[in-house]
Amino acid sequence: MISFKEFLKHFLSIFFTYRCHVCKNSCDFGVVLCGDCKEKLRKAVHKPELVQDTIGNFNIYTMSSYDDFTSDIVKIIKYRPSKRLAKILAEICAEKADLKNFLQADDVIIPVPMHEKRLEERGFNQAWVLAEIYAERVGCHFSPAIVRSRFTKPQASCSESERTTNLDNAFCLNPDIIKTAFKGKRLIVVDDVATTGTTLQKSIEPLKELEAREIIALVVSHSYKKYRA
Numbered sequence: 393m394i395s396f397k398e399f400l401k402h403f404l405s406i407f408f409t410y411r412c413h414v415c416k417n418s419c420d421f422g423v424v425l426c427g428d429c430k431e432k433l434r435k436a437v438h439k440p441e442l443v444q445d446t447i448g449n450f451n452i453y454t455m456s457s458y459d460d461f462t463s464d465i466v467k468i469i470k471y472r473p474s475k476r477l478a479k480i481l482a483e484i485c486a487e488k489a490d491l492k493n494f495l496q497a498d499d500v501i502i503p504v505p506m507h508e509k510r511l512e513e514r515g516f517n518q519a520w521v522l523a524e525i526y527a528e529r530v531g532c533h534f535s536p537a538i539v540r541s542r543f544t545k546p547q548a549s550c551s552e553s554e555r556t557t558n559l560d561n562a563f564c565l566n567p568d569i570i571k572t573a574f575k576g577k578r579l580i581v582v583d584d585v586a587t588t589g590t591t592l593q594k595s596i597e598p599l600k601e602l603e604a605r606e607i608i609a610l611v612v613s614h615s616y617k618k619y620r621a
């Protein structure tokens with residue numbers, strides 16, 4: 393006997409063709425990433441590796457190589473936008489990058505925040521989706537400890553000179569956090585991608601007063617061309 397869910401699936405597939413968000417091949421009802429693309433993504437994700445940090449005094453770790461398949465996925469998540477694809481990416485990263493080994497139970501995972509105005513346009517913050525799923529899979533803390541204090545232009549649409557000042561004072565500590573709870577802990581700031589590293593650098597600034605043991609950044613993809621030796 394076919395379930396109602398199965399019936400609905402067949403019924404809807406008569407009228408709609410579902411396509412993989414990446415390669416556009418037709419897929420089963422409700423599938424956003426086909427089997428081939430999922431496999432390709434799984435192959436592209438590796439354990440976190442240190443990225444050469446050109447401007448900040450903190451370490452950035454990436455889970456895929458420069459300009460890899462993951463960069464395309466990150467762009468599709470952002471510009472389509474697709475929260476479901478963000479969740480799939482987060483699950484694959486947590487598993488393939490072996491985050492259970494990289495992170496510790498006492499670590500605090502903090503997403504790079506998105507301004508309310510942009511959140512309304514897009515419907516979700518991809519950094520939040522990634523951070524929340526990593527924390528769930530690893531069993532460590534999740535905290536929206538940083539918030540946006542003002543609206544800014546997207547870094548991607550800034551000129552070279554604008555990029556360095558566009559995010560000045562754009563982040564602050566979330567007034568709802570208990571500051572002492574962060575003392576001595578390792579803070580992991582999560583974003584989808586690091587390009588120049590400015591967004592990470594500026595978002596990490598307000599965390600410095602929390603007296604954490606260490607602050608690092610963890611991204612899916614990056615645009616730095618060299619790895620630190």
Ligand SMILES: [Zn+2]
Binds near residue numbers: 412413415416429430
């Ligand atoms: Zn595909």
